[in-house]
Amino acid sequence: MKVALIGVGQAGGKVTERLAQFDADMGFDAVQGALAVNSAKPDLQSLEFVDTQLIGADRVNGHGVGGDNELGAEIMQSDAQQVLSGLDGRVTSKSEAIFVVAGLGGGTGSGGAPVLVHELQQVYDVPVYALGILPGRNEGALYQANAGRSLKTLAREADATLLIDNDAWHEQGESVEGAFETINGKIAQRVGLLFASGEAVEGVGESVVDSSEVINTLRSGGIAxxxxxxxxxxxxxxxxxxxxxxxxxxxxxxxxxxxxxxxxxxxxxxxxxxxxxxxxxxxxxxxxxxxxxxxxxxxxxxxxxxxxxxxxxxxxxxGAERSERIEEFMQRAREAKRAAESEQTDHAEEFADERLENLF
Ligand code: GDP
CATH class of the missing domain: 3.30.1330.20 (Tubulin/FtsZ, C-terminal domain)
Structure with missing residues (x-):
């Protein structure tokens, strides 16, 4: 399956780079173009094998959005046209699908990916999929809450969202951060093989998988x-x-x-x-x-x-959303959001409209 990849945010950029590298090293030629987009300049500078594009420089001056995924979404909204122009020549007539890659728990990718998917859907006829990384169980509440909102919106906007749980592909006992390299390598190999397996090879039997079978499997939408x-x-x-x-x-x-x-x-x-x-x-x-x-x-x-x-x-x-893991994750995301909201509550103000009169 010929694909164009767009990584948004730090994890999105790193995983996109690994995917492009794996595809090139294996000589598969399934990845037709790869672009990394971020509001944090240093994260883009550490990428060597993909083209990069800084967004939101007028708002955050290359410093990123921290964990503010609403700001991540706003920035992508303002700079979407610039990102779409950056895709010229990367999404070609040969492209059979576009994948937007992001870590869902952060800011730029979490907020930016759903907006970008929405914009791409207006422009391209090929399916637009998301490759989303879910925070592991031990990552903080903000990551869980951000990922919950991002996933909900991606599920609405993308033709399907392929999810990688950060707890899934690393050794027990290894910290998630320490495991990033391992996880990214596995994503590159496994998703890279999926892209390549959909490449029709000339002169082979009809039992060989082609791109339409990958696309038809994802046609049910939702979570993959x-x-x-x-x-x-x-x-x-x-x-x-x-x-x-x-x-x-x-x-x-x-x-x-x-x-x-x-x-x-x-x-x-x-x-x-x-x-x-x-x-x-x-x-x-x-x-x-x-x-x-x-x-x-x-x-x-x-x-x-x-x-x-x-x-x-x-x-x-x-169409794998009925799994316990997704239920458990959405529950964690809701709890994290409620906890964050109650922290923001101004308790003095909450008492203000009680029916008791103040003493003085
Ligand atoms: P952004 O740059 O604001 O979009 O934020 P990040 O991409 O750093 O997103 C944070 C989420 O992505 C957290 O859940 C992290 O655990 C995860 N993450 C960050 N870097 C990596 C990485 O290289 N690999 C993987 N698998 N996950 C990552």
């Missing part, structure tokens, strides 16, 4: 998740059937970007590996297992020919 797992392939085809089942299970149950999201409206299973090691029977068996597990009637399956001594499974779920 991506799972991945891999194991070494064998010379024995019976063994490879078992391996395909194992990696498909792991991808959904333990390797997912959104823990506990297993029911969905639609799903796509991609088995990546050397064509002679990918067992058709195994792919079909795993696809049927995924149908049962997700309780979806719309489960697509296919292969992605790749030079590798491993067999990998990618599981993309579409």
């Amino acid at each position: 998740s991506l799972g991945y797992a891999s194991e070494v392939a064998s010379d024995d085809s019976g063994e490879n059937i078992r391996t395909v089942m194992t990696v498909a299970r792991q991808a959904l149950l333990t390797g997912t970007s959104l823990p506990d999201a297993t029911t969905a409206d639609s799903a796509l299973l991609v088995i990546a590996g050397e064509p002679e090691t990918v067992p058709r029977k195994g792919v079909e068996k795993a696809r049927r297992w995924l149908e049962d597990e997700t309780e979806s009637m719309q489960v697509r399956g296919g292969d992605f020919p790749l030079e590798s001594d491993r067999l990998g499974a990618l599981v993309l779920l579409g």
Whole structure:
């Protein structure tokens, strides 16, 4: 799937850069253009492999918006035209989708991404998706509250929002900050493989996944998740059937970007590996297992020919918002917002309209 990427904010820029790098290193050529947009100049200066664009210089002078996502949204609103012009030549007639990438808990990305998605929807006919990073459980209340509002608006504006939970793809016990590099690397590899798996390869069989299957899986809209797992392939085809089942299970149950999201409206299973090691029977068996597990009637399956001594499974779920994890997160976001509001309450003023008279 040929995509254009726009990273908004710090996490958005870093992840976009990693995705562009992975795609180039692997020679996939799925990423057609990548741009990082931020209101904080130092965050843009640390990026080396993508073009960058500073926004909101008249308001915050390159210093960023802190955790103020409303300001992030306002800045994007004012500078949207400038960002859209910056996309000239990056979103081309070959582009099949646009991804706006952002950390949802901060300011610039949290507020700016939903606004940018809205603006892009007015201009382009291809689907506009969000790739959103949810704050981990231990990140502060402001992150949770910001991410809740950002996610709600993204779900309204984007054709689908692929969520990566910051708690999902790092080792237990490792701090989230310490794990950023690891997480970003995994996002780049896994989402990068998804982009590339939708690239039709000339001269290969019809079991190979193409872009329309990725787009159709995301057509149900709402929240999407991506799972991945891999194991070494064998010379024995019976063994490879078992391996395909194992990696498909792991991808959904333990390797997912959104823990506990297993029911969905639609799903796509991609088995990546050397064509002679990918067992058709195994792919079909795993696809049927995924149908049962997700309780979806719309489960697509296919292969992605790749030079590798491993067999990998990618599981993309579409319409996965009914998961416990999302419920739990939205609950945390609501609580954080209520707590922030009660801190702002002027208690003296609250007493002002009580029916008691003051003593003097
Ligand atoms: P912004 O620059 O104002 O948009 O704010 P950030 O992009 O720093 O967003 C903060 C959120 O993104 C928090 O939930 C952070 O945990 C998360 N975050 C920041 N940097 C990274 C990163 O490099 N990788 C990942 N996975 N998350 C990040």
